[in-house]
Amino acid sequence: MVSLTFPRRDEGVAVLVRLDRCIGCRACQVACKEWNSLEYRPTEFSPTFTTPQDLEPNVWKVVFFGEITREYPTGFADPYVQPIPFNCVHCQTAPCARACPVGAIKVSDEGAVVIEGRECIGCGYCQEACPYNVPRQREDGTYTKCTFCVDRIQHGMEPACVAVCPTEVFEFGPASQVLASAEAERAAGKEVYGLNLDSYVGGSIRWVYSISKDKAHALKIRLPEKATVPFNFLREVLNPVIRYGAVLGAALLAVIGVIHEVKYRKERVKALKEATKEKGGKE
């Protein structure tokens, strides 16, 4: 496990995803591929609009389509399809970066969580630790995912997917400003996902979602209520227990061992002296 310093929640950048504005055109999904030179492949026909069905090594952003029933106060209900553009949400204290055994996952000053492909050994610990099941394995064995377009944002540009959106779903900017916008959405009665999450992800994520309350259950399609991975949480608890436990245990046993050894030697010398005395007395 690697120790990392993460920028504070109100430092760096963030994105507010206003789902109510999304028309599901998938321009963001295409722009991501385009900017990052990710190879295209024909997808299979399926009963949903979502295509491909989930993230892939060459698909870092997918627009999921949640088929939900929207209920009105009058008792009337109608089916509704809610698009949810989804990519790595860039967790505040990214568990994937904490889990990477070689420190191949870097966290930039902007808060972008980026896998450095050259350093990746393909162990899959990042995917194991990610509560959103984001990192994917390429054919060459290394893992990959959305980079928050770190190459663009470090040069004053917006992420590619943000820039192309025709309905301005994404508000990209300094984290403090985006957090304030998200709070404003909440104050306006919207459901906001990403501000009060488990401590496992650092309590918040940098891609925050807002949606009208009556459509909020669509979020569940790809965003878990509990942003945590219990098995990996236990591993993180166990790791220092084993490390420090082993060092403390070894030190304690070494002290006892040395005391034993000294006592044993003294007793032997005493016994030998007595034996020679007895021998001398007899002669």
Add this chain to the structure above:
Amino acid sequence: MAERERIEVISSSYRFTHTLNLFLYTMLIITGLMLFSIDLTAWLAYSVGSPLATGIPTTEPIAQGVQWARAWHRFLGHVWGALIIIYPLYLVITRRLTTFIPLKKGLRKQIREAVAVSKYYLLGKPLPEDIANNMDRHNILVAHTAILLVVSSILLSVSGLAMVYRDAIGLDLEGFRLMLLLHDVGFGMGVLYVLLHIFAVLDPMNRPLLLAMFGDGRVSLRWARNHMPKFVEKFLKKKEEEERIQEQLHM
């Protein structure tokens, strides 16, 4: 038999297996630690990885060093796995497995002996006479810690193999998470066992056994009578029996 005579307490097959196990286990711990705590082992990964990474622009020394360790971990894991299956099988088939004999005693007796032996090891208090006189080849703590080792080895080998053959056996993400956790639990238990084991074998009382393990497998009869009287009793009986049979054959 004269008191100065030496008797075999550790067979040559046991000594060979122990040494091989010692080597494999140490290597598995070192290579495993490179994944478990890179902050402590990055220097080692770097020193091994820098020649491997030279001239390859798509990689980096620490990653190469860890990758090298990881490949060895997987290879040695298979060798170690084979060893921990073959040797215990041999012991069971040839009825030589004596480690767990102390577990045949009643639970109350086991606890009393465990407390007495712990008091000896931790506080240097001599064993009560009845327990000392009834000591077999292994004391009860050896049997108890051996259980720790067996459980740890099963966890390590089963979860290790499941992770290596993850795709072949169709292990899903949640399954992989569980296996990695179990591997860590097995590792923790293994580390605890190693600490207790090293502490016990370095105790002055056990010095002749330590020398026997890395020497000819023998200890003096006098020492054995003091530390494992029950075992000596059985050993001498068996020897007498063998001698009687030999005599009868030559009559």
